[in-house]
Amino acid sequence: MRMGEGVEWALHSCLLLAWVGDEPVPAAKLAEFHDLPSAYLNKQLQALARAGIADSIPGRRGGFMLARAPEHITLMDVVAAIEGPDEAFRCTEIRQRGQGSVLPERLFRQPCGIAVAMAQAELAWRRALKAQTLADLMTTVAAQNPAAVERARRWHDLIRR
Amino acid sequence: MRMGEGVEWALHSCLLLAWVGDEPVPAAKLAEFHDLPSAYLNKQLQALARAGIADSIPGRRGGFMLARAPEHITLMDVVAAIEGPDEAFRCTEIRQRGQGSVLPERLFRQPCGIAVAMAQAELAWRRALKAQTLADLMTTVAAQNPAAVERARRWHDLIRR
DNA sequence: GGACGGCTACTCGGATATCGCTTGTCCGAGTAAATGCGG
């Protein structure tokens, strides 16, 4: 199982947007900060905008900015925005195919036990992601690596027009 | 994020192997039971064998059988065998690229906060998978759909040579 | 009748194509600031 790179990019970008505050930052600048392909990062940011996590400001001094306070953005929100809302494990009901297809349909009203078990595990994952907000991440990073935060703010002042 | 179909196939196949007991069942028969492409299912079963979950018996009356009791096979074992052992979220340390590359290397000794947060969530998922064994699944299914179990056993008697 | 050697059928196992999705790139639509002109 593999999660797309976009999630990592989006999370770091959100963190950066959180540091610099309330002004929009262009996708190109965000990309430059982490040395990423700007056009592709733009795509991920669009996904964040569609999900209501970020606002996209068009025009000359446009860019992206967080749509709400970091306390109200969970990691789950970001992951779901980039990777899509559906579950990793998808039950295709193979129990009903082949030999299973001769059994009466009544028996399959209840969901497949395997699907239930997998969904349960995935729920634990989702819960853990929902429990952590962007603000929590900010606290951790600020305590552990304040120099990086300082650097981000300096950089923003520099590119500020 | 998306999990391969092979996981679902492998789980159902393991369950079937658990019902029929201690005799090897050829990959072709397992595939036939769920109406799956046999050659590809064979590949997944090989993965199970490499992981030590199943034994592969070569020769005329060969096939696959569980390598240990269902109580000692967790869902995590099966998922890891098929999908690979590494984490879904992979930190590529983009914090050290671009603007971050001018900071002293000392600051990056501690792991990236984002990676830690994601790993923590994934750990919850893994724990939930480890907590459920194949035997648990058997109990659930037997209680909920005993006819399917009966059907599986009948089928096995039928193809038994 | 029993044992042995060869044969055959069946199985796994890995090498080989094909497909779809993630990754990556490009150009056009749109907007807000800047600019120049007239009052």
Add this chain to the structure above:
DNA sequence: CCGCATTTACTCGGACAAGCGATATCCGAGTAGCCGTCC
């Protein structure tokens, strides 16, 4: 000097390609059972 229309530069947004892993298939190596033959 001030207000307004035009230009311009810069941004997002979605349409368009490429690379790579998952999906699917095939054939060869190897083994265990079966059969015929010989003792």
